[in-house]
Amino acid sequence: MNVSLPTWHKGLPLAVVTLFILWLLPLATHASHIRAGDIQAKSDTTAARNPRRVFFKMVLYTKLPSRDVADQPNATIFFGDGTSTGIDKVQRVGNGTVIPSAPNTKVNVYYFEHIYNAPGQYLVSFVGEYRNKEVRNLSNPASQAFYLGTSITIDPALGINRSPVLTAPAIDQATANQVFLHSPGAYDADGDSLAFKLRPSKRASTPATIITRGGVVDTSTVPGFQYPNKYDTNGQRVAYLGTPAGGQADFQQDVNTGLIVWNAPSSQSIGEYNFAFVVEEWRRVAGARPRLIGTVIRDMQIVVGPSTNLRPEVTIPEDICVVAGTTVNGAITATDPDRNPVQLFAYGTFPPITFQQTATGPPTARGTFRWVTSCEDVRRDPYLFTFKAQDVPTGGNPPLIDEKIWRVRVIGPPPQTLQAQRQGNSTRVVLTWDRYQCTQASQMLIFRKENPSDFIPSDCQTGIPATAGYTQIGAIDAGLSSFLDDNNGQGLERGKTYCYRIYAVFPLPKGGESIASAEACVTLDGTSALLTNVTVDRTAANGQVTVKWTPPLNQAGFTEPAGYRLYRAPGQNVAATSTAFKRVFTTNSLMETTFVDAGRNTIDSAFTYKLEFFSRDNTSPNAAETRETTAPASSVRLSGRADEAASGNVLTWTYNVPWDNTRQPTTIYRRAPGSPTFTLLATVAGTATSGTYTDRGSAANPLVAGETYCYYVQTNGAYTSPNLPNLLNSSQEICVAPVPCRPILTLQTTNCDSLAANLYALPTTVIGPNQRYTNYLRWQLDANSPPNCNLAVTGYQVYYRSPDATEYQLLATTVEPNYVHMGLTTVSGCYQVRAVGSNGELSAFSNEACNDECQLFLLPNIFTPNNDGVNDTFRPKVTSSLRRTHFTAFNRWGVKVYEGDQDPFINWDGGGSSEERSSGPQLSDGMYFYLAEVEFNDLNRTKRTYKGWVQINR
Known part of the structure; x- marks a missing residue:
C-alpha cells in the first residue's frame, strides 16, 4: 500500500506520522467483517467430462464496507491437495448484493475450479480475515479467522456429483422471548441422502501462514465458542409445538431436515451469534452400505434484537405422496397477530417448480406452489420444501418469521396390463405387460405366490411387503415387457394356481420404486x-x-x-x-x-x-x-442335550420339506436304559420347520439320575392339493448322556509377598528377549456340580485368556486332569477348563483361575559403563516382567541429563541427553538422581514410581 502524506506532515513528529499510517492500514487489509457463508461443489458437467475437475461456488455474507469495515473483493482457497489459488486470486462476481432483510449485510459470490491429480477425498477450505467484531459467543471475534470447508470425493465411479445446495440465506434474525426457527432449505440434485449436525465455529491460521506450511489447513474451535443457548444462560423455553414453557433454553437441529430451533433467546441475548453445522452427503450404492461422499460446512449468524413484535404463523398443506406425472398444487397462507403484512418465501425449490405470492395481507398472506412432476422426480426420500413467513412490522421493530417444512414424495406409477399365460402344455408361465412408461427406471422385479392374494397397495405404498406372501423370482431390465417363469429351470408344479405382481425400481443414488401392478393368476392343470x-x-x-x-x-x-x-x-x-x-x-x-x-x-x-x-x-x-422337478425335501434331523437348568433332556429337530407338518402332531419316542425298544413318550404340535421338547420324566416314570436315554421323533405331514395325508417321516436316533461334572481348577501361583520381603536377597534377574515362563494347572471333577452329573468323561478342554485379551480362547485338549502351559512371555493370564463326555457333551466352565506377575523392581546404586562387558548399563537387578519404563536421570543440580522409554529394562549406558543419543557424549563420573515410572506386565497393568540415586564409575 502506498500512502501519500500531505505536505504539512513534515512538521509533525515521526511518531505521529507512524500512528497515522498504522491507523490507515486496517482499512485496506483485514478489518473484521465476515458474518457467514458456505462452499458448494459440482463435478465437471461440460462436454469433456473430466472426473477430476470440480467447479465451486462460495457464498459469503459480510458487513457493508465502511471506514473501519473492509470489503471482500477477493478470496484465497485451499484445495486440500497441498495447492491453493494463491493469496486473493479468486475474484468476487460484481460488487455483491445488499440483503434488505438483513441490515448492514451483503452477499458475495465467488466462482473457482480445480483439477485434481488423483482420485481421493479432499477438503476445500476458505480462511478469511476476520469475523465481524459484534459476535457475542466468541472471544475477541475481530481477531479470529473465519473458516469454511467442503469435502469432496474424486471417484470416476460416482459419475456426476453435486454437493448439497443451501437455498436459505446464512444469516437470520431472532427476537428475545420468542422461538427462533431456521431451515437451510437444502436439496441435493443427485438425490443423495442428507444429514445435518451442529458444529462449533472454526478458525485457522492466516492464508499466508498456511501457504508456508505447504497448504495444510490447521483448524480449531474458535476460542470462547459456546452455542447460543449456553452463552445466554438466562434463556427460558416458551410453549412451542407441544413443548411446555419453562426450563433452560435449548438449541437443536433436526438431523433429517436441518431445521434449527432456538427456544428461546432472552432479553439478555440481544446481539449476534455464530455457529456452524455440517451437511453430510450420503450416496446409496447397490449391494453396499451408504457411502459418505461429501460434506458442506456452513457457518451462519443469528442476529437477536429487542421487539414488541409477535411472529407470524404460516400454514402449509399436509405431507403428501404423488405418482409421477401428477401436478402438485399447494396453498400456503400466513397470518400475523399484529395484523402486519407478511412476505412469503419458498426454499428448496428448483425449476420447473414455481411459487408465487398472491397476497400479503392483512388479514391473510397467500401464496401458490405448483409442480408438474415427472418420472425424473421419482426418488426414495421425500422432497423438502421450506416455507417462510416474515412479517413487515412498523415502529422500527425487526421482522420475525415462522417456518414449516412440506414433504412431498414422488413415486413411480404401477406397471399396466400384467397377464400370465401357460406356455403350451408345459409347466412354464409367460408374463407380459405394457412397456413401462418411466424410461428412467432401472429394473422390473417379478414376484410370485401360490393362490390369489388380498393385498391392495395403499395410495403411497410402493413395492410388495413381505406380509403379502409373494416371493421374488426375477429382476429384468425395466425396458423389457415379458418374462418366462420356468422356476429356475425346474418347472412349476401342475395342479397349482400361481399369481404374479411386478413393480419398477429406479437407479441409485435417487432410488425409489413404483406401486405394484395388479395381480395376474394362472392355473396349471x-x-x-x-x-x-x-x-x-x-x-x-x-x-x-x-x-x-x-x-x-x-x-x-x-x-x-x-x-x-x-x-x-x-x-x-x-x-x-x-x-x-x-x-x-x-x-x-x-x-x-x-x-x-x-x-x-x-x-x-x-x-x-x-x-x-x-x-x-x-x-x-x-x-x-x-x-418337471419337485421342491426339495430333507430328512428330519434330531439333536439333544442334557439341560442342567431344566433338569431334563432337551430335544430339538429341524426339517425343510414341501409338505405341511403343522396339521398333525409330531410324536417323540424314547428308549429307557437297558430297554431294547422305543416307546411313545409324548406328542407336540407340529410346526413348519422345527420343533423342541424337554423330557423331564414323570411322577410315575422319572428320569434316573446319571443314566443315558435314547430318542427319535416322527413328523406327520400332508399336502393340500392333492389331498395326501399322513406323510410319516422319522428322524435318526440319538442318545443323551448326563452333563459331565464341572471341573474345579487350581493353578500354581507365586508367593509375591514372600519374594517382596526378601527383595534384596533375590538373585539377579536374567533379562533377555528369550526369557520364558511356565504355568502349572490341575483340576478335579465336582461330583455334585450339577447334581447327578457324569463322572465318566473322555477328556478336557483348556481355555486361556492372555493379559491383553478380553475373551477366552481354546488353548488345548487333554485326557489328563492337568496341563503345563510353557513358553510364556509372562506368567500373567487366566484359565478355565471344561470336561467332555463320551458323546461330546460339554460340562459347565470351571472356576476361573488366574496367575499374575509380582510387582518386583530393584535398581542398583552403581554401574560402570567402561565397555568391559561387566555392569556396563544401568538396569534392574531384580525385576518382574515389564511393559514399559519411563526413565529420567538428573544431575545433582536437578538438570535433566537423560530421558528414555523405549526399553522397559532401561539399559542406560551413561551417555546422551535422550534415548536416541544414549551412545553419544558420556556423562562425567559422579552421583545422579533418577525417576523411574514403571508399568508392570500384570493383569491390572500396575504402575509404580521409583526414585533414587546411582553412581557412575568408569
Whole structure:
C-alpha cells in the first residue's frame, strides 16, 4: 500500500506520522467483517467430462464496507491437495448484493475450479480475515479467522456429483422471548441422502501462514465458542409445538431436515451469534452400505434484537405422496397477530417448480406452489420444501418469521396390463405387460405366490411387503415387457394356481420404486409327481434313508418314454438349483416310486432329495426333453442335550420339506436304559420347520439320575392339493448322556509377598528377549456340580485368556486332569477348563483361575559403563516382567541429563541427553538422581514410581 502524506506532515513528529499510517492500514487489509457463508461443489458437467475437475461456488455474507469495515473483493482457497489459488486470486462476481432483510449485510459470490491429480477425498477450505467484531459467543471475534470447508470425493465411479445446495440465506434474525426457527432449505440434485449436525465455529491460521506450511489447513474451535443457548444462560423455553414453557433454553437441529430451533433467546441475548453445522452427503450404492461422499460446512449468524413484535404463523398443506406425472398444487397462507403484512418465501425449490405470492395481507398472506412432476422426480426420500413467513412490522421493530417444512414424495406409477399365460402344455408361465412408461427406471422385479392374494397397495405404498406372501423370482431390465417363469429351470408344479405382481425400481443414488401392478393368476392343470417321504430307517455310519413319491396325474405334454431321476445333497437347507445335488437313482417305470438309500451316515448327517420327472419325444430327433422337478425335501434331523437348568433332556429337530407338518402332531419316542425298544413318550404340535421338547420324566416314570436315554421323533405331514395325508417321516436316533461334572481348577501361583520381603536377597534377574515362563494347572471333577452329573468323561478342554485379551480362547485338549502351559512371555493370564463326555457333551466352565506377575523392581546404586562387558548399563537387578519404563536421570543440580522409554529394562549406558543419543557424549563420573515410572506386565497393568540415586564409575 502506498500512502501519500500531505505536505504539512513534515512538521509533525515521526511518531505521529507512524500512528497515522498504522491507523490507515486496517482499512485496506483485514478489518473484521465476515458474518457467514458456505462452499458448494459440482463435478465437471461440460462436454469433456473430466472426473477430476470440480467447479465451486462460495457464498459469503459480510458487513457493508465502511471506514473501519473492509470489503471482500477477493478470496484465497485451499484445495486440500497441498495447492491453493494463491493469496486473493479468486475474484468476487460484481460488487455483491445488499440483503434488505438483513441490515448492514451483503452477499458475495465467488466462482473457482480445480483439477485434481488423483482420485481421493479432499477438503476445500476458505480462511478469511476476520469475523465481524459484534459476535457475542466468541472471544475477541475481530481477531479470529473465519473458516469454511467442503469435502469432496474424486471417484470416476460416482459419475456426476453435486454437493448439497443451501437455498436459505446464512444469516437470520431472532427476537428475545420468542422461538427462533431456521431451515437451510437444502436439496441435493443427485438425490443423495442428507444429514445435518451442529458444529462449533472454526478458525485457522492466516492464508499466508498456511501457504508456508505447504497448504495444510490447521483448524480449531474458535476460542470462547459456546452455542447460543449456553452463552445466554438466562434463556427460558416458551410453549412451542407441544413443548411446555419453562426450563433452560435449548438449541437443536433436526438431523433429517436441518431445521434449527432456538427456544428461546432472552432479553439478555440481544446481539449476534455464530455457529456452524455440517451437511453430510450420503450416496446409496447397490449391494453396499451408504457411502459418505461429501460434506458442506456452513457457518451462519443469528442476529437477536429487542421487539414488541409477535411472529407470524404460516400454514402449509399436509405431507403428501404423488405418482409421477401428477401436478402438485399447494396453498400456503400466513397470518400475523399484529395484523402486519407478511412476505412469503419458498426454499428448496428448483425449476420447473414455481411459487408465487398472491397476497400479503392483512388479514391473510397467500401464496401458490405448483409442480408438474415427472418420472425424473421419482426418488426414495421425500422432497423438502421450506416455507417462510416474515412479517413487515412498523415502529422500527425487526421482522420475525415462522417456518414449516412440506414433504412431498414422488413415486413411480404401477406397471399396466400384467397377464400370465401357460406356455403350451408345459409347466412354464409367460408374463407380459405394457412397456413401462418411466424410461428412467432401472429394473422390473417379478414376484410370485401360490393362490390369489388380498393385498391392495395403499395410495403411497410402493413395492410388495413381505406380509403379502409373494416371493421374488426375477429382476429384468425395466425396458423389457415379458418374462418366462420356468422356476429356475425346474418347472412349476401342475395342479397349482400361481399369481404374479411386478413393480419398477429406479437407479441409485435417487432410488425409489413404483406401486405394484395388479395381480395376474394362472392355473396349471394336472398333478406333478410329489415327494412324500424322506425317513431314516437305520441310524448308523452306514445307515439307511427311504425316499417315496407319488406318480404324476394328467400327463398332458409328457410322452413316452418317461421316468424319474432322484437327486441327493448333504444337509437340509439346499436350494433346488444347488450343484450339491448328485443323481442317485434313475428309472423308466412310472410305477416305481420308492428308493432305499443305503450306506448313508445318518449318525452325523441329514440329507435332502429332489425328484425329476422327465419324458422324451422319440418321434422327433431334435425334440427337447421335458422335465418337471419337485421342491426339495430333507430328512428330519434330531439333536439333544442334557439341560442342567431344566433338569431334563432337551430335544430339538429341524426339517425343510414341501409338505405341511403343522396339521398333525409330531410324536417323540424314547428308549429307557437297558430297554431294547422305543416307546411313545409324548406328542407336540407340529410346526413348519422345527420343533423342541424337554423330557423331564414323570411322577410315575422319572428320569434316573446319571443314566443315558435314547430318542427319535416322527413328523406327520400332508399336502393340500392333492389331498395326501399322513406323510410319516422319522428322524435318526440319538442318545443323551448326563452333563459331565464341572471341573474345579487350581493353578500354581507365586508367593509375591514372600519374594517382596526378601527383595534384596533375590538373585539377579536374567533379562533377555528369550526369557520364558511356565504355568502349572490341575483340576478335579465336582461330583455334585450339577447334581447327578457324569463322572465318566473322555477328556478336557483348556481355555486361556492372555493379559491383553478380553475373551477366552481354546488353548488345548487333554485326557489328563492337568496341563503345563510353557513358553510364556509372562506368567500373567487366566484359565478355565471344561470336561467332555463320551458323546461330546460339554460340562459347565470351571472356576476361573488366574496367575499374575509380582510387582518386583530393584535398581542398583552403581554401574560402570567402561565397555568391559561387566555392569556396563544401568538396569534392574531384580525385576518382574515389564511393559514399559519411563526413565529420567538428573544431575545433582536437578538438570535433566537423560530421558528414555523405549526399553522397559532401561539399559542406560551413561551417555546422551535422550534415548536416541544414549551412545553419544558420556556423562562425567559422579552421583545422579533418577525417576523411574514403571508399568508392570500384570493383569491390572500396575504402575509404580521409583526414585533414587546411582553412581557412575568408569
